Amino acid sequence: MTQSPSIDRLSLNQITTDRWSLREAAEGCVRAGVxxxxxxxxxxxxxxxxxxxxxxxxxxxHVSSVCRGGMFPAATAAERQERIDDxxxxxxxxxxxxxxxxxxxxxxxxDKDIAxxxxxxxxxxxxxxxxxxxxxxTLGIEPLHPMYAADRSVVNTLGQANRxxxxxxxxQVGVVVDVFHVWWDPNVYQDIQRARGRIVGFHxxxxxxxxxxMFKGRGMMGDGVIELRKLRTAVEEAxxxxxxxxEIINQAIWDTQxxxxxxxxxxxxxxxx
Amino acid sequence: MTQSPSIDRLSLNQITTDRWSLREAAEGCVRAGVxxxxxxxxxxxxxxxxxxxxxxxxxxxHVSSVCRGGMFPAATAAERQERIDDxxxxxxxxxxxxxxxxxxxxxxxxDKDIAxxxxxxxxxxxxxxxxxxxxxxTLGIEPLHPMYAADRSVVNTLGQANRxxxxxxxxQVGVVVDVFHVWWDPNVYQDIQRARGRIVGFHxxxxxxxxxxMFKGRGMMGDGVIELRKLRTAVEEAxxxxxxxxEIINQAIWDTQxxxxxxxxxxxxxxxx
Numbered sequence: 227m228t229q230s231p232s233i234d235r236l237s238l239n240q241i242t243t244d245r246w247s248l249r250e251a252a253e254g255c256v257r258a259g260v261x262x263x264x265x266x267x268x269x270x271x272x273x274x275x276x277x278x279x280x281x282x283x284x285x286x287x288h289v290s291s292v293c294r295g296g297m298f299p300a301a302t303a304a305e306r307q308e309r310i311d312d313x314x315x316x317x318x319x320x321x322x323x324x325x326x327x328x329x330x331x332x333x334x335x336x337d338k339d340i341a342x343x344x345x346x347x348x349x350x351x352x353x354x355x356x357x358x359x360x361x362x363x364t365l366g367i368e369p370l371h372p373m374y375a376a377d378r379s380v381v382n383t384l385g386q387a388n389r390x391x392x393x394x395x396x397x398q399v400g401v402v403v404d405v406f407h408v409w410w411d412p413n414v415y416q417d418i419q420r421a422r423g424r425i426v427g428f429h430x431x432x433x434x435x436x437x438x439x440m441f442k443g444r445g446m447m448g449d450g451v452i453e454l455r456k457l458r459t460a461v462e463e464a465x466x467x468x469x470x471x472x473e474i475i476n477q478a479i480w481d482t483q484x485x486x487x488x489x490x491x492x493x494x495x496x497x498x499x
Numbered sequence: 500m501t502q503s504p505s506i507d508r509l510s511l512n513q514i515t516t517d518r519w520s521l522r523e524a525a526e527g528c529v530r531a532g533v534x535x536x537x538x539x540x541x542x543x544x545x546x547x548x549x550x551x552x553x554x555x556x557x558x559x560x561h562v563s564s565v566c567r568g569g570m571f572p573a574a575t576a577a578e579r580q581e582r583i584d585d586x587x588x589x590x591x592x593x594x595x596x597x598x599x600x601x602x603x604x605x606x607x608x609x610d611k612d613i614a615x616x617x618x619x620x621x622x623x624x625x626x627x628x629x630x631x632x633x634x635x636x637t638l639g640i641e642p643l644h645p646m647y648a649a650d651r652s653v654v655n656t657l658g659q660a661n662r663x664x665x666x667x668x669x670x671q672v673g674v675v676v677d678v679f680h681v682w683w684d685p686n687v688y689q690d691i692q693r694a695r696g697r698i699v700g701f702h703x704x705x706x707x708x709x710x711x712x713m714f715k716g717r718g719m720m721g722d723g724v725i726e727l728r729k730l731r732t733a734v735e736e737a738x739x740x741x742x743x744x745x746e747i748i749n750q751a752i753w754d755t756q757x758x759x760x761x762x763x764x765x766x767x768x769x770x771x772x
Contacts, residue, residue, distance in 0.1 A: 375683035410648035
């Protein structure tokens with residue numbers, strides 16, 4: 227049996243404790259001995275970038291990624307340019323916070339033409355790459371589950387994300403493997419292999435039945451059906467030994483005291499990931 | 500602009516008016532001038548097969564399919580054999596009702612090992628094919644949306660269904676294209692082309708945002724984001740000119756008077772499909 231992953235790789239994706247400010251989350255990670263954190267932009271916005279940077283530096287935590295850029299498709303060229311400009315700010319934030327990964331949630335289509343929206347995603351990434359590269363930031367395309375194809379992202383399989391990323395060097399554009407989004411895919415293991423050298427993030431949670439909510443319904447690792455260890459082993463076989471983010475969007479977990487959430491996620495990480 | 504499909508191809512999938520018995524549904528179709536019906540097995544079970552057959556024959560309706568066989572994966576060999584036996588009864592029902600299509604909803608996994616469950620689906624189909632063929636019934640593998648991978652079916656893309664079906668002749672095993680399940684797939688148009696000669700059903704509804712319920716949340720055609728006409732044109736270009744089933748699982752539509760549902764679905768079929 228494959229061993230548990232080292233606690234040195236554990237990262238709190240900040241959305242898991244969404245009620246915590248960045249300072250509270252950083253202090254919580256330090257108390258729990260969680261060495262990494264993934265920072266969300268709405269938390270940076272609450273206190274500003276320089277204060278955020280100071281909190282991270284004082285805490286001694288490493289930043290596994292900034293969540294999130296993307297959201298490229300829009301009805302007008304002006305709106306699409308605004309999205310590009312906002313992505314540039316996200317890249318600057320990632321660089322300032324000392325991570326080389328900006329997670330891209332690529333966005334939904336403004337109308338029924340999903341193929342056109344996918345083209346807008348490609349165009350947006352192409353525009354961003356030089357800016358990201360000059361800041362030492364890799365754009366990590368995160369495919370979202372197909373049930374979010376209408377309202378969150380038109381990038382819905384790892385195979386699709388791979389094809390998009392392969393237009394660039396691995397330092398420019400990579401992929402983020404989130405088990406919640408990809409576990410069901412009959413091609414997932416071959417697509418993880420194909421992503422060798424390009425995986426810039428690995429996110430864990432679980433898929434519970436019945437799902438309490440299509441958005442805020444992810445489960446704690448071990449509570450659902452996902453073969454977490456098999457997927458973790460697969461990304462390692464594809465060369466990824468970086469941080470493992472626990473990213474759980476779940477109202478009941480948000481309503482639980484943060485320290486308790488971190489204690490549980492540490493246990494489950496050791497037992498199930 | 501592509502024209503509307505002929506009303507001669509319109510089929511009421513009986514789950515759309517789930518409160519109606521088979522007799523009520525048949526009479527409703529006749530009143531509305533809907534020439535086809537897809538019959539569900541729980542409706543046959545209410546009154547028996549011979550009575551069901553008489554209702555269909557008296558109505559003059561054509562049966563586009565019987566829903567549904569499948570549900571192959573199970574924890575024990577004995578349970579899997581029970582599923583095979585039940586599928587054989589479904590094949591007999593399809594043949595008796597005068598349709599050559601049994602829709603397969605292949606079933607969820609009994610445990611976390613989704614690859615093993617997919618193997619059980621392949622094994623089940625292999626066991627059924629000779630019996631189905633001897634009854635003149637084609638097994639139609641319907642891939643279900645990935646959000647149902649844990650609780651309804653481990654067959655989740657048209658590409659996967661194609662690969663499974665291609666082990667057999669098109670008369671033995673085909674695929675059913677339901678827009679709700681496949682619309683999001685970046686490969687859907689190439690997989691429809693690949694299914695040429697093997698498509699044995701085309702189901703329409705719509706994907707609405709926000710979805711009121713993960714199971715009972717499908718929309719009426721035109722109320723959502725699916726490019727219905729583009730998909731209909733694609734299946735025609737792949738050689739399918741058979742019946743088009745309206746299959747909407749939606750509590751609000753179930754709570755609407757059946758004649759009203761049929762009137763709306765006829766209008767929407769002409770306008771959007």
